[in-house]
Amino acid sequence: MSFIAFISGLAIFLYAMGQLESGIQQASGEGFKKWIVNRTKTPLSSASAGIFITAVLQSSSMVSLLTLAFVSAGAMSLYSGIGVVLGANLGTTITGWIVTLVGFKMDLNSLVLPLLGIGALTNLDFLKNTRIRGTGTALFGFGLLIFGLSVMKESVAGLTELVDLNEAAELAGWVYLLIGLVLAAVMQSSSAVMMMTLALLSSQAIGLVDAAALMIGADLGTTSTTILGSLGQSIVKKQLALAHVLFNVVVDISAFFLLLPLLPAWLSLVGVVDEMFGLVMFHSILNLLGLLIFLPLLAQYTRWIQRLLPVEADSRATLFEVPVEVPEAAVASLQASVMLLARDAISLNTTRVGVRVSENGLQSDEVVHRAIADQYQAIKEFESQIIHFAQRLRLSNIAQADDNAVGQLLEATRAIVYACKTLKDIQLDFNVIRGSKEGSGGHNLADAHQTFLKQFYQIYDHALDQLEMRQTGALQGRLQHGDEASNNLSSMLSTVDAELSELNVRHHQACSDLIINANRGQTAVTATISTWFNLNHEVHHHAKYMVNALTRLQRVAASR
Numbered sequence: 001m002s003f004i005a006f007i008s009g010l011a012i013f014l015y016a017m018g019q020l021e022s023g024i025q026q027a028s029g030e031g032f033k034k035w036i037v038n039r040t041k042t043p044l045s046s047a048s049a050g051i052f053i054t055a056v057l058q059s060s061s062m063v064s065l066l067t068l069a070f071v072s073a074g075a076m077s078l079y080s081g082i083g084v085v086l087g088a089n090l091g092t093t094i095t096g097w098i099v100t101l102v103g104f105k106m107d108l109n110s111l112v113l114p115l116l117g118i119g120a121l122t123n124l125d126f127l128k129n130t131r132i133r134g135t136g137t138a139l140f141g142f143g144l145l146i147f148g149l150s151v152m153k154e155s156v157a158g159l160t161e162l163v164d165l166n167e168a169a170e171l172a173g174w175v176y177l178l179i180g181l182v183l184a185a186v187m188q189s190s191s192a193v194m195m196m197t198l199a200l201l202s203s204q205a206i207g208l209v210d211a212a213a214l215m216i217g218a219d220l221g222t223t224s225t226t227i228l229g230s231l232g233q234s235i236v237k238k239q240l241a242l243a244h245v246l247f248n249v250v251v252d253i254s255a256f257f258l259l260l261p262l263l264p265a266w267l268s269l270v271g272v273v274d275e276m277f278g279l280v281m282f283h284s285i286l287n288l289l290g291l292l293i294f295l296p297l298l299a300q301y302t303r304w305i306q307r308l309l310p311v312e313a314d315s316r317a318t319l320f321e322v323p324v325e326v327p328e329a330a331v332a333s334l335q336a337s338v339m340l341l342a343r344d345a346i347s348l349n350t351t352r353v354g355v356r357v358s359e360n361g362l363q364s365d366e367v368v369h370r371a372i373a374d375q376y377q378a379i380k381e382f383e384s385q386i387i388h389f390a391q392r393l394r395l396s397n398i399a400q401a402d403d404n405a406v407g408q409l410l411e412a413t414r415a416i417v418y419a420c421k422t423l424k425d426i427q428l429d430f431n432v433i434r435g436s437k438e439g440s441g442g443h444n445l446a447d448a449h450q451t452f453l454k455q456f457y458q459i460y461d462h463a464l465d466q467l468e469m470r471q472t473g474a475l476q477g478r479l480q481h482g483d484e485a486s487n488n489l490s491s492m493l494s495t496v497d498a499e500l501s502e503l504n505v506r507h508h509q510a511c512s513d514l515i516i517n518a519n520r521g522q523t524a525v526t527a528t529i530s531t532w533f534n535l536n537h538e539v540h541h542h543a544k545y546m547v548n549a550l551t552r553l554q555r556v557a558a559s560r
Contacts, residue, residue: 005154006151006152008151008155010152011148013195014187015144016148019140019141022141023140043296045083046081046082046087047086050087053084053088054090063085066329067088068241071236078302079298082298082305086290086295089251089290092222093280093287096215096283096284097280100198100276115139116140119143120136122135122136122139174213174256176210176213176214176217177220180197180221181217181220183218183221184222185221190218197218198211198279208278209263211279215279219251226241239306243302251286251290251294319333319334319336319337319389320385324389324393331402331556334406335409335556337385341379341386342412343464345420349423352372376424380417386413409552415545416549422541423539429535433445433535441532442518445532445535449507455503456504456546459499460500463550467557497547500547501547504540504544507539508540
């Protein structure tokens with residue numbers, strides 16, 4: 001019965017951790033995850049965020065998965081993501097302190113029933129407030145956690161009667177290391193292994209050094225979450241997983257061979273008598289030392305990881321691998337996808353009319369020589385992927401603000417594709433006037449359109465650069481001045497919208513005048529003038545579609 005009780009207590013503890021984590025996320029609202037992205041721009045801030053978030057959520061695995069999602073979406077750099085994951089390693093040691101104090105040093109069993117009751121009450125149907133329900137779920141989880149610990153403590157006393165402690169004491173340290181690694185990998189929770197280890201240590205089923213070896217193994221095993229989250233995914237996710245694994249391997253193997261043999265002597269030196277406090281202190285210190293060693297070298301470490309696993313030339317397909325269960329990252333990924341679509345549209349539309357936007361160009365030689373029909377088909381396929389991903393995201397019960405952003409991005413997508421189709425429909429007519437005799441009305445009209453489109457897309461290209469800076473956080477004013485910088489960006493981009501719209505109107509009128517002047521004095525009515533006016537009209541509307549898309553992208557950027 002003791003073994004069954006032990007397993008039951010462990011199952012209750014794991015479920016309680018999940019409820020606690022879910023409740024805290026629900027109670028904290030959407031701003032909590034946005035805070036992760038906005039406060040991870042330096043090594044110290046990234047690590048601090050990882051420590052804090054893990055301490056609050058009580059799950060380094062969840063923090064790792066969230067970070068994978070944000071890095072994959074481009075909302076967080078790999079550099080920042082590695083900092084967060086390294087900080088999470090230290091943050092998860094706080095669980096050991098909580099379990100030691102609450103589960104083994106304090107008698108909180110009298111709180112279990114009230115906590116469960118309050119938690120259940122706040123989740124009844126008559127309460128609709130999300131944050132209150134989340135708080136209740138967290139309290140329910142905390143009550144279950146205390147109960148699970150109590151069950152495990154009582155069951156361990158019975159287990160010690162069934163297990164030959166002398167045989168356990170003879171096991172080599174590497175065996176305990178391996179056991180901890182396997183347990184953490186299977187349960188996907190180093191906190192659960194910590195709780196089991198503390199229970200065994202408190203009943204003297206294992207010694208302090210063996211318990212420490214178990215915890216070192218659990219630290220290694222918890223990297224399995226990051227590895228599993230990166231399997232079959234983007235290179236960026238694999239880079240983050242590799243950085244996490246290598247950090248843990250270096251720190252934990254070094255601790256096993258260098259620090260573990262000295263643990264009893266060190267605790268005696270500092271006067272720590274309680275073995276349970278000694279264990280959690282050792283766990284915290286080894287992770288703190290690892291963080292202090294790696295943090296100053298974070299930039300070099302990131303570059304080394306990027307050299308080991310270089311990013312593919314075109315990794316846009318991985319944008320749709322971001323889990324929709326993390327809506328902040330998924331919306332950021334959708335936003336990045338639509339901006340890529342806009343870049344593709346610029347490349348296609350300028351190729352159609354025979355102009356380049358810049359010296360280095362948005363068009364590589366490969367794109368220039370690629371069949372225009374293939375480019376257009378690729379855009380249509382990319383549009384379909386965007387729409388499919390957006391639909392999945394909307395079906396995942398996202399917040400209203402995120403749903404509004406998805407709606408704006410879908411409208412921007414449609415506008416971009418409409419613009420491409422508009423120029424596609426008039427390409428034959430445009431080719432005809434481009435081939436007109438130099439100095440003729442048709443040739444002059446083609447020159448005017450080419451000049452306009454080059455200027456239009458140069459401005460547009462720069463605006464997209466600003467939007468990308470806003471999304472990735474490279475615009476430091478946003479991070480330092482918050483809403484003020486966001487408002488400045490919105491004002492700047494609104495000015496760009498107005499500039500492009502005014503440029504479009506002026507060009508449309510100038511070309512209308514050019515057409516009239518070119519055909520003035522002709523007595524015969526021809527189809528040419530109608531074709532030229534239609535072409536002018538479509539160029540004008542193509543530009544309006546592109547401005548519309550930019551406006552919607554700007555709205556989303558300002559709201560994130």
